[in-house]
Amino acid sequence: xxxxxxxxxxxxxxxxxxxxxxxxxxxxxxxxxxxxxxxxxxxxxxxxxxxxxxxxxxxxxxxxxxxxxxxxxxxxxxxxxxxxxxxxxxxxxxxxxxxxxxxxxxxxxxxxxxxxxxxxxxxxxxxxxxxxxxxxxxxxxxxxxxxxxxxxxxxxxxxxxxxxxxxxxxxxxxxxxxxxxxxxxxxxxxxxxxxxxxxxxxxxxxxxxxxxxxxxxxxxxxxxxxxxxxxxxxxxxxx
Amino acid sequence: xxxxxxxxxxxxxxxxxxxxxxxxxxxxxxxxxxxxxxxxxxxxxxxxxxxxxxxxxxxxxxxxxxxxxxxxxxxxxxxxxxxxxxxxxxxxxxxxxxxxxxxxxxxxxxxxxxxxxxxxxxxxxxxxxxxxxxxxxxxxxxxxxxxxxxxxxxxxxxxxxxxxxxxxxxxxxxxxxxxxxxxxxxxxxxxxxxxxxxxxxxxxxxxxxxxxxxxxxxxxxxxxxxxxxxxxxxxxxxx
Numbered sequence: 001x002x003x004x005x006x007x008x009x010x011x012x013x014x015x016x017x018x019x020x021x022x023x024x025x026x027x028x029x030x031x032x033x034x035x036x037x038x039x040x041x042x043x044x045x046x047x048x049x050x051x052x053x054x055x056x057x058x059x060x061x062x063x064x065x066x067x068x069x070x071x072x073x074x075x076x077x078x079x080x081x082x083x084x085x086x087x088x089x090x091x092x093x094x095x096x097x098x099x100x101x102x103x104x105x106x107x108x109x110x111x112x113x114x115x116x117x118x119x120x121x122x123x124x125x126x127x128x129x130x131x132x133x134x135x136x137x138x139x140x141x142x143x144x145x146x147x148x149x150x151x152x153x154x155x156x157x158x159x160x161x162x163x164x165x166x167x168x169x170x171x172x173x174x175x176x177x178x179x180x181x182x183x184x185x186x187x188x189x190x191x192x193x194x195x196x197x198x199x200x201x202x203x204x205x206x207x208x209x210x211x212x213x214x215x216x217x218x219x220x221x222x223x224x225x226x227x228x229x230x231x232x233x234x235x236x237x238x239x
Numbered sequence: 240x241x242x243x244x245x246x247x248x249x250x251x252x253x254x255x256x257x258x259x260x261x262x263x264x265x266x267x268x269x270x271x272x273x274x275x276x277x278x279x280x281x282x283x284x285x286x287x288x289x290x291x292x293x294x295x296x297x298x299x300x301x302x303x304x305x306x307x308x309x310x311x312x313x314x315x316x317x318x319x320x321x322x323x324x325x326x327x328x329x330x331x332x333x334x335x336x337x338x339x340x341x342x343x344x345x346x347x348x349x350x351x352x353x354x355x356x357x358x359x360x361x362x363x364x365x366x367x368x369x370x371x372x373x374x375x376x377x378x379x380x381x382x383x384x385x386x387x388x389x390x391x392x393x394x395x396x397x398x399x400x401x402x403x404x405x406x407x408x409x410x411x412x413x414x415x416x417x418x419x420x421x422x423x424x425x426x427x428x429x430x431x432x433x434x435x436x437x438x439x440x441x442x443x444x445x446x447x448x449x450x451x452x453x454x455x456x457x458x459x460x461x462x463x464x465x466x467x468x469x470x471x472x473x474x475x476x477x478x
Contacts, residue, residue, distance in 0.1 A: 009254070009439070010251055010252060010253045010254065010439065011251070011252040011435075011438055011439055012249055012250070012251050012252075013249060013250040013251075013252070013435065014249045015248070015249065082476040082477070084476060089476060096390070097389070097390040146426065149388065149389075150336070150388075150389045150470075150475065150476070150477040150478075151335075151336040151469075151470050151475060151477075151478070152397070152427065152430070152468050152469070152470055153407060153425065153427065153467065153468050153469075153470050153474075154406070154407045154425045154426055154427030154430070154467075154468060155425065155426055155427065156426070156427050156430050156431055156434070157431065158391070167393070168392060168393045186392065186393045186394065187385065187393055187394055187395070187437065188391065188392065188393030188394065188395050189438065191391070191393070191395050191434065192395055192396065192434040192435065192437055192438050193438065195395070195430065195431035195434035195435060196250075196252070196431065196434060196435035196438060198426065198431055199250055199428065199431050199432065199435060199451075199454065200248070200249065200250055212438075215438065228392065228393075229391050229392050229393060230390075230391070230392075231389075231390050231391055231392050235392075236389065236390060237321040237323060237328060237389070238321070238389040238390075238477045239389075239390070
């Protein structure tokens with residue numbers, strides 16, 4: 001999207017509480033709508049885990065069998081990039097590079113593992129469409145997951161899918177306060193929205209959804225993590 | 240820090256406007272205090288650029304001489320990791336891995352470049368101490384810069400220094416909602432705070448400071464990006 005340089009106002013990041021356990025086939029949008037007072041222009045950030053559960057992307061797995069674990073991670077990978085002990089850094093079929101193909105063994109019942117959604121942009125679009133149908137609001141949706149990074153310790157929440165908000169804010173061609181053309185001006189606002197949301201989620205506090213209210217209206221357009229954020233291997237200097 | 244699992248409330252992210260140009264030797268804390276109504280527990284996110292300017296980390300540079308540019312980037316680097324065209328990915332003396340050693344040619348006067356602060360954690364402590372002295376508030380401070388990432392397009396705002404807030408929230412040893420010990424539970428909240436702040440800053444809109452209000456009080460402790468976030472090369476799988 002073309003960047004707007006107007007001074008934006010304050011943002012509010014609101015946790016959505018009381019969602020409880022999410023079950024396969026559940027209408028996630030309707031469920032979120034029951035627990036959040038949404039307004040037009042809100043960005044609804046939904047953690048991958050509940051999206052995967054609602055979409056049935058949960059598989060049985062013997063937690064005591066390391067081979068089964070590794071087979072599952074491999075089946076979700078397009079390529080294994082690095083390995084250290086039990087940690088595999090893989091490139092998923094979506095093109096994400098993350099630990100263990102995004103397969104997650106926490107916050108699911110023992111004996112099961114959650115896989116990433118097949119197409120997280122599509123998941124985001126469905127939730128957005130569902131929220132419009134349920135309560136008539138025009139919101140954006142970001143599906144998020146916590147990823148590790150090269151060179152920096154700790155994980156941060158990033159966007160793996162989005163709808164109704166551009167993933168990248170492109171300020172190229174605009175000038176700085178000295179009239180000089182800006183460098184490094186493609187800002188991944190989708191990842192920043194996911195990170196902002198994580199600050200109110202709490203890892204184990206069953207807060208899988210947060211609302212970011214007050215974002216620049218100019219950012220609200222068709223968006224896609226797959227098309228805008230996933231960097232093709234040929235462009236990448238570290239793989 | 241040990242993680243708190245209490246449900247946190249909403250956060251507010253507030254842009255600080257009207258700061259104008261920052262000059263070498265200026266009392267940055269006092270200047271910020273004049274433009275922001277700060278409260279105890281606030282996290283004040285300050286972009287590297289104005290910290291560098293106040294600290295005199297701005298050097299003259301012939302913008303037409305590519306050799307001079309590269310010499311400067313090299314002098315700020317401990318190691319060059321990759322090179323593509325005019326882009327150098329370097330490890331700085333602080334241990335950050337970023338484009339062009341963090342040397343920045345935008346939002347400074349033509350013929351000059353801004354370097355990263357010598358010790359961004361110290362910069363954050365000074366601003367925090369200065370704000371306490373100026374207006375008697377106990378706030379946390381994060382010094383931020385926008386960094387590119389491997390595998391994902393676009394830059395995001397990250398923390399290069401902090402004071403009064405832990406960089407990493409460590410939830411290891413706590414259990415998920417199924418009573419299972421959590422994986423991937425070191426969350427880099429300092430980076431997430433920087434990213435949240437960026438959403439209200441606008442790249443060229445002269446908003447170099449934002450306040451994040453409402454963070455979990457349990458996060459407020461002595462913190463350090465150098466000690467907590469910078470990953471030693473031996474730990475790193477991609478360098």
